[in-house]
Amino acid sequence: MQTKNKFFEDLSKVMTSAVGVAQGAKSEADNAVKGLLDRWLAERDFVSREEFVVVRAMAEKAREENVLLRSRILKLENKKPITSQKVGTKVPKPKV
Secondary structure, eight states, X not given: OOOOOHXXXXXXXXXXXXXXXXXXXXXXXXXXXXXXXXXXXXXXXXXXXXXXXXXHHHHHHHHHHHHHHHHHHHHHHTSOOOBOSSTTOBOXXXXX
């Protein structure tokens, strides 16, 4: 038969309470570290992944437009110079 021992019952209650306290302390520590990390990241002005992807797409589009504009400029520069109404005089190229 099993007998009840007051010492072991009390020990069991104390151990159960200790485990509960340890779990609570762990969750509190996790929350504190997460809050600290969140504040640190916010102060550093990092961007989110979504913002990074959007800006990257914008940069790629701008790069493509630059290539097209550069080819148009080169094409226009290779044309014969425009002359003014006076025959034989050239219109100076605009300085950029």
